[in-house]
Amino acid sequence: MAQSKHTETVHPAPAGPSRRQLLTSFGAGFGLLGLAGVLADDGMLRAAEPAGSSGVNLNPLAPKKPHFAPTAQHVVHFFLTGGPSQIDTFDPKPMLDRLHGKPAGNLGLPTERKTGAVMRSPFTFRRYGESGIPVSDLFKKTGEVIDDICVVRSMYCDVPNHEPSILLLTCGHNVVTRPSWGAWATYGLGSENQNLPGYFALCPNGRPTFGARLWGSSFLPGAYQGTFLETKHQDIDRLIENVRNTSFSSLGQRRQLDLVRRLNELHRETRPADSRLEARIQSFELASRMQLDASDVLDVNQEPQHIHELYGSGPHARQMIIARRMIERGVRFVQVFTHPSGGWDSHENLENAHRRLATDADQPLYAFLTDLKQRGLLDSTLVIVGGEFGRTPVAELPKLSGRDHNHYGFSFLLAGGGIRGGHIHGATDDLGFAAIEDRVHYHDLHATILHCLGLDHQKLTFRFAGRDFRLTDVHGSVVHDILA
């Protein structure tokens, strides 16, 4: 189980906080969980907690009680940026071999670009594990742990364009800025480790398309935004903003903070019963512990040789090791992007491109799942693997060597906390073009993720602009079939 360090909660000043403070500090370690829970269940907490009010929130990241018993404490999303092809990875379609080179007919499924004849998969599939789930040779290593994985073959979303689909997947809306899924999760549950941010986004070589919006907090308080790490850097102070002072020695800084503490205590002596003053004094301690812990969590050099060998080399491997170290330390939500853009977007020359991409991703993914399992962390960690959409079974014109975007049907992998391993959910049509059975929209995926975290997606709301917003907007239902 993850190391839980929530002993540093802020203690309230002697005189009671105001009613609104009570309400806004819901779950902030005040022993008010019971009352707050009753009020929240009654819909009265929300009514009394206007968004954007100047209410004081002493420690917004303190752990909070979920709505019901969770099956996962943490979420890791391995984002195969660009849209990997489902029919070349986890959704074999023999029909493609038969129809190869022939027109697919009018399927009534317009795509972003012009497409031509059916294109068979250049990869071979083999059954893996006790479940016998077929996996293409692109993900041989992942195949070895397929019994821990649920393959959802019936994902679909709204449009075949990258940007809206990425936004929809991470923030629940195609166009406008909304809080990201990790922001909702940390808003709902807080974080287990107060010495680290509760939510990270990792990407090598720059920010992904849309940048901070994909891990932003939008109208939720800023405390719930993700912290971005550009994992191409190996140096801690380039990885996290402001985490180290390059002008002082750490001892000098400690002496400085001791002075600040002393001055703040003198200041507070004549200003009783203002818990905000105490909260800010505490935040210096938190910050200086964070400096140490952040350096520690990112220092993959501490890992023994066999771990490096297990994950392999390259940025994906580094990222997945970092993700595991974060999970171990109680970080709530980690979003791992494979590429800032492009990535799996194989419009042409799919065979070579996908093979190269899979070579980079397969081993680290396998290693991550294996490593989590060995450490007993897989049970409490929900792992999600997928891109913003899939690819067409027909080849893209004019080169006919790649596939166009396909939002009608594609595959996601889910594993770990609460997920039924060795299971296939849903199906696409004979060509693998559109999801036709047990279809799962991103809204449903979001509802399911929150469900695993013990949160009811209809109840996890935030009042903004006069209405109660939620990650799933007015949609989404939990996909119970994929739960263990």
Add this chain to the structure above:
Amino acid sequence: MHRMTRVGQVFCLILCLISGANRQSCVIAADDVVHADFFERYVRPVFVSRCLECHGPNTQESGLRVDSREHLLSGGDLGPAIVPGDPAHSRLVHAIRRQDDPAMPPDRELSPGEILAIERWIQMGAFWPENETLSFETVGATTHWAFQPIQDPPVPATVDSTWLRTSIDAYILARLEAASVAPSEAADRYTLLRRLAFDLLGMPPTYDDVQQFVNDPAPGAYTSIVDRLLASPHYGERWGRHWLDVARYSDTKGFAYFEDLNYPYAYSYRDYVISAFNDDVPYDDFVVQQIAADQLPQDKYRHVSAALGFLTVGQRFTNNLHDVLDDRIDVVTRGLMGLTVACARCHDHKYDPIPTADYYSLYGVFRSSSEPLVNPVVGDPPDTDEFRKYEEELHNRVVALTRYAKKKHVELVKGARDRAGEYLLAAQQDEDSGVVIDNFLIIIDPGELNPTMRLRWQSLIRRTRRINDPVLSPWHTLAALPRERFAEEARKYSARIADSADGVSAQSVNPIVAAALRKHPPESLEDAAKLYGDLLVETDSMWQAIVAESRKNGTPEPEALADSAWEELRQILYAPDAPASIPLPDIGFNLIRLLPDRIAQEEVQKLLKAVEEWAAKGTDLAPRAMVLHDTRPHEPRVFHRGNPTQPRQRVPRQFLRVIAGKNRRPFTNQGSGRLELARAIVSPKNPLTARVIVNRIWMHHFGEPLVTTPSDFGRRSEPPRQAELLDHLASRLIEDNWSIKKLHRRILLSATWRQVSRHRADAAGVDAENALFWRQNRRRRGFEGVRDSLLAVTGTLNTKMGGSSVDLLIRPFTKRRTVYGFVNRSSLPSLFSAFDFPSPDATSSGRSETTVPQQTLFMMNHHFVVECAGDLLKYADAVSNTASGVTTQENRIRSLYHVVLARDPGPEELAAAESFFESGSDPPPSYERWAYGWGRVDDNAHVTSFTPFHYWSGVAWHVSAQTPGPDSSKDPEESTGLSLNLTGGTTHPTPEPSVIRRWTAPTNMHITVAGKLVHVAKMETVKDGEKVISSKSGDGVCARLISDRQGELGLWKTHGSEIATESRSLEVVSGETLDFVVDGCLDGSDDRFDWPVLIYAVDSSGRREKVARWSSRVDFRGPQANTWQQFAQALLMTNEFIFVD
């Protein structure tokens, strides 16, 4: 009855509900007022939002209506719904408890709180407001406090009159006296001035300001300082920023395709707002200008045109018009009136009396305006040749774009008519396959059917399917025929409709279509499409002919074809809502969407970019206003469930019913109606506008609003904490000609505002929340406040006002006020969010105040703050030198206190400071062994000169602050191209001088040096005859390890590759230097390299330690702060600096 007590009683009832207390114990001598409040807050919303849709005036499932007490008593098919006083025997309770069939509501059950509330309400006798029927429209209109006219309540009498200073105080004191709570004493002058400066300017006062005020014996000293601060231009910057929160100000558009994502001229709106506050523009004018400046007299308009940015700086939603208009409706209604009208976009408002129809009335107003491609200059254009030349070029670029757009539009419209048959067929296929393509980008080839046009045909098919359209009803019948028997069935059908004996069909089907079908019964749907296509082409040529004829003869243009049957066909092509009647869209993405083939898209993008780039270049020449202009008035229809493809009934452009009342009139003046809307908003009869702005201003003066939801005064809002006071201030505001500055004065001069912020146990026991305002609230400086105050106290603030927005986070850091910072809504820097800067995507009601370690990390470590500490030290020294000339330690501490906190340090603070300076020194850290500079190496590999770098950029050391040019200087000594950073650096274009990373041995020891030299060569293309070759440019870098005692210890070269740089075991003596020297070899390119090195200590047997003692990377540092600078920064980090008493 007194409001407080009523609220208290209601609250008590709720507590009983929550605690599930014994019913008997809950019996309160409840009068009707309590019942009414209970009904309004807990019962009515449930009926309206959860029941009325199926059990209201329009629909009565199972015969039941719940919109009046009588209906509930008489009940539906199953009998009475309620038995007052007896929830256990009320069918309604069984249904909502889901004990009986039917369980209600069917979709999602009520929350336990809602169920309890209904039960409690029945138990209490099922109170119902007299003669009232519930409906979406009138919910709360007659009872909710915010919809009632603003009262001008008489100033209450108080026992103590000595405390009173302004009228505010009487309201506050009357409540305090009723609660037996004494007000707090007035704060001292030091505190008052710091608070005033915080409230009005957002920055602390100087020590001299404080001294002057504290020692000012004049009786009007306080009043005159209030007036002086109100007159400061910094006032507008502070209060302008508050308004920009409401206006969701941003310098970028958010998500959009293929266009410049910046608003290069958004700043003109920001500057307008700042000067409006400084000039104390009456608030009603301020509002009118922001909604309808273009409707004002031309001369006025030219100077306040930038005000329209209020509507136009919102996000662009990939140019989805409906979303853009929704955003404008939202900012106007929520921002100005505290009404959540945008909730009524898809359905009648669940809680407030705002029907969907009212939403679309406003939609029509904003839909009747659009933005010009190029914005007009604010005020008079500059009278210079430079500007005229600029304008001419801008004009040319705009013409090129619009000409192309018009040409493509004409082609599109013509294609839609010429190929009507193809569109009809394609649209039918789209409809049958259930695919919706309206919201994504499709790329097609030139000559293919246009997706937008297909959609418009699809919507025609939908519109006509269920009505008996004479032209298209045969099509709908044919389209529904089974494919395998199509020919046979089509023949039968064609014969039937053509049969004149069948009177009904003959009348309802267009005779020309009927005749064509009889003549050529279609074999397939494709045939039918062709038949329609041919008829429509024929119709169009007839029409074109008579139009041409009339033009030739100079007669008025015809309005219709003479033959009504042909005219019916013509309507398919020419009716205002016909597919081909597509308007030329606003230039930009919408145009691209309309032209989805790559060639046209590229052309539009190119032309658009040319305009945008040129427009953005003019920001320094003249500010331009982001305006709206009226277009042809749009007659709005209600969109069913907010879906623009399902337009329903027409509604007039008019104001909201809940404010305008029964006698409202449609906006009738020419134009969009924006001016009429604006006037209605600021009408003194509107109960909301004045209350909303008064509440916002109060909030910024007290840290707490009177109405806790400043942008939602609807029925779910709590009643004001001080309703009479709110109305009093709203009435005075209107009476004072909407002067905001007079309102500030009224508040700032009050005894209420001047109270100390100290906690008092006696008062807190009665009113912990300080809802009675028995003290002032301590406040925290927000994002802007912290940054601006840092600049102010370090003496570096740049007071320049206005102009293009500046990036706050790049070096060298700007010293301008934060309000001039660039706000990027697409990627708001995490620092902004960490300090609770509100999301600029929608109007903000007020900021949250969180305390997170990221804020502290910024104050501890960010280069900006570290830099401020250095500046502060210099500034404090400069100030104190002029004062005393003696710089003892205590004097220096004292002057830092003067500058940062405008006061003298206390004895304990002095003691703390002194012990800080006395505390032991650190062991020398590893990074002190390193130095960074440049120098020369002679032929014997001796370093003959070493000059430390002077300029630290925050990430690298450079010779000086200038950015390096391609070949910046002939004299290499002055060159700026050289640099060293964390991992490596940049060499000079010529071999000499070299960059040198110097390590000095601390003691006699054995070491080895390990490292990896990496050179990244730029690729260049060389034309070799016809063949194009890529090759690495330059000739790489040379690296040497040179000891001042032992000479050259290693030499490595690499070009576009990497090489390990290991040394043998070395013996070094204390003070010996090892220089890591890098030059650019022989060629003239400057070369970037990485050369991280590690220095290991080696034991006697030559084995090196596991971990390196020194790492060039880990030890890399910029200039080190001294203890004084650390002390200065400590003062900036204190709570006293951040909080305002």
